[in-house]
Amino acid sequence: MRSLSLLFLFATVFDQFPQASAVRMLESSSLNTCQADSSITAALFNVVYTPDNNTLTYDISANSSVTGTFTVQLQVIAYGYTAMNKSIDPCQSILSSNFCPIQQTGPLVLRSAISLPPDLSSKIPSIAFMVPDLDGIVRIYIISSTGKSVACVEAELSNGQTVYQSGVGWATATIVGLALTASAIASGLGYSNTAAHVAADALSLFGFFQAQAMIGMTAITMPPIVEAWTQNFQWTMGIIPVGFMQSICTWYQRSTGGTPSGILSTLSTASVEVQKRSIRFANYVLSHLSKRDDSSGTWSTSSTIIRGIKRVGFRANIEETNIFMTGLIWFVSFILLITMVVLLFKGFCKIAAKYGWMQNYIFRDFRNGWTNVMRGILFRVASLLYVLIGFPQMCVLCLWELTERDSVAEAILAILVFLSMTGILGWSAWKVIQLARRSQRMHKSPAYILYSNPEVLHTWGFLYVQYRATAYFAIIPALIYIFVKAAFIGLGQYSGVLQAVALLVIEIAALLAASIIRPWMDKKTDTLNIAILSIHTLNAIFLLMFTSVFGQPPIINGVMGVIFFAYNALFAAVLLILLLIGSGFAILSKNPEVRYEPTRDDRGSFIKSHTCLNSELDGLAATARGDIKTEL
Structure with a gap:
């Protein structure tokens, strides 16, 4: 019954806070x-206050070893700011019959709904019901007659509003997919420059989304709104829940x-604590002082504390022991899906050309030499998945799985996938460097072999087409950047401070290198990618602040969380709009090539699909290819 009084205390304070649904x-x-x-301690604590009917519904399973007469110290904390700090004498309040004194110890199970005073809702600021991902807690200290705190409990508040919406993930995935499709169509129609630019922009945007997801996977205790925002992009890491x-x-x-694990299946009987900024050092100490039950991953307090990758899986309704396999299955499924799409498209092109549904020159290279092209496309798509989707995703999950070891077979799978992907990408990057150096020695231009040979372009082009020909080596630092970043996230799940410092160093180094080398194909693409790296660096600074290593007031972290969401959401919206515009031009414009400046190399003179070129190297390219240049 004394726990019921705690309930009333929470209720009285549930009036400082929000919702807007x-x-x-x-x-x-x-x-x-x-x-x-x-x-x-409490194994289960579910409380809902609805101000429209002034009803408090609760379902509590608690345990207490406290008896006697006590004073209650009540604190309400919003975004790190203590909005209320009040001492309550239970003997002088409505709780006196159950809380003055506390007479019983042991387990308590309380389930009921009670009516609260009608004027209670008028004391709650209306903004409390509208701000998404409310960062608020109610904390209660039980003070003995000697002045010692014998118990401390706190409840995290939510108003049901959140920036984590499944529609955001679907929308962003659809836009990236449409952009890549537009790039493929433009390439098939002969607009190689347009195709390269749209693909580069789409992949830069995807990389930005994936970086957001990786922030959410860190073990850093972040404000709720940051956790919710980054959860929108976990699809880029293969964290997509499907029942079967x-x-x-x-x-x-x-x-x-x-x-x-059985965390999701026991939510009706046990509490799960998603570690965030509001749960500061006291809970961190508690989690390390309490004894862990290795079979269930819970503490002796009956409250499971989750962080980092486990936190991401929990929010996505994926058991922590299924996270690695879920990511791996989606990775393999996507490769198979792309293969099927290419095969179906080949069949459609053949039928459409036969019956005159499309002009004969459209996708001619694809239809005539489709075996070689198909092999090149599949290799490029598979390799593209390795670099852009698979490598960051599987690097994080495989290294994390080696620390978790959910089963022997899964650990072996993690080792095989990690070593094979790293080996293939390393060998592929070295192959590109060899080809470029040979081209430089023989033809005084690295673009000659890289772009004049269709087999080389189809097989290895995914590694270098987004860079200028003289920056073919940029793929090496790009892979190192992905690997080191993923390694700290996958292996550093028990040290948020280490992750924050490492990510800051990595992002600063990447930004400086990109600003000095500027390896991308033109100034526009350079500007876009440097801007993205600048946002990554700013995010890393915010992450370091979220660790509170500088001892700043908690309210600073709360405000910074809102700012983090605001500028990342704005930047993502701008990138999406630019990508949609570029994709629209690629599909709808009669000559989308005029929208883009020439690349900062001589690749255009060597690409075989061009039949009308305007460069001093056209003659050399035609001779090298063995074809005759004709005018349209």
Whole structure:
């Protein structure tokens, strides 16, 4: 019953906070201890306050070893700012019958709904119901007659509003997919410069989304709005929940000697604490002082603390032991899907040309030499997935899996996938460097072999077409950047400060290198990618601040979380708009090539698909290819 009084205390304070949906509410789904020797713990704590009908509904399973007469110190903290700090004498309040004194110890189970005073909702600022991802907690200290705190519990508040929306993930994925499709169509129509630019922009945008997702995977305790925002992009890391796939992952783990976790299946009986900025050092100490149950991943307080990659999986409704396999299955599935699409498109082109549905010159190279082109496309697509989707994603998940070891078979899979991907990409990058150096020695231009030979272009072009020909080596630092960044995220899940410092150093180094070398194909692409790297560096600075290593007031972190969301959302919106405009021009314009400046190299003179070229190297290119230049 004394726990019921705690409930009333939370209720009285559930009036400082927010929501803005059809049904206004304030809710909390966990009651967490906030000192190492707390005499009150809770396995389950679900409380919902709806101001429209002044009702408080609660479902609590708690345990207490406190008895006697005590004073209650009540704190309400919003965005790190203590909005209320009040001492309450339970003997002089509505709680006196159940809380003055506390007479019973042991387990308590409380489930009910009560009506609160009608004027309670008028005391709550209306903004509290509208700000998404509310960063607020109610903390209660139980003070004994000697002045010692014998228990500390806190409840995180939510108003049901969040910037994490599944529609954001679907929309961003669709736009990136449409842009890559537009690039393929432009390439098939002979607009190679347009295709290269649209593809480069799409992949830069995808890289930005993936970097946002990787921020969410760090073990850093971030403001709720940052966690929610970065969760929108976890699809880029293969964190996509599908019911039957989760069943397959669980079955595979059990079959290979692993023990699946059951966090999601026990939410009705146990609390899960998603570590965020509001849960500061006290809970960190508690998590390390409490004894862990290795079979379930929970602490003796019956509250599971999750962070980093596990936090991302939990928010996506994926059991922590299924995260690695989920990412791997999506990676393989995407490769198979692209293969099927190419085969179907080949069949369509053949039928369309036969029956006159499209002009004969359209996709002619694809249709006539489709076996070689198909092999090149599949290799390029598979390799593209390795670099842009697969390598960052699987590098993080494979290295993380080696620290988790969900089962022996999964650990072996992680090793094989990581070594094979790293080996293939390393060998491919070295092959490009060899070809470029040979071209430089023989023809005084690295673009000659890289672009005049269709087999080389189709097979290895994914590694260098976004760079200018003289910066063919840029793929090496790009791969190193991805690997080092992914390694710190995958292996550093137990040290948020280490991750923050490492990411800051990595991003600054990448920004400086890109600003000095400027390796991309033209000034526009250089500017876009340097701008993206600048945002990455700024994000890394914010992450370091979120660790509170500088001892700044907690409210600073709360405000910075809102700022982080604002400028990243604005930048993402600008990138999406630019990509949509570029894709529209690529598909709808009669001559989309006029929109783009020539690349900063002589690649255009060597690309075989061109039949009308205006460069002093045209003659050399025609001779090298063995064809005759004709005018349209």
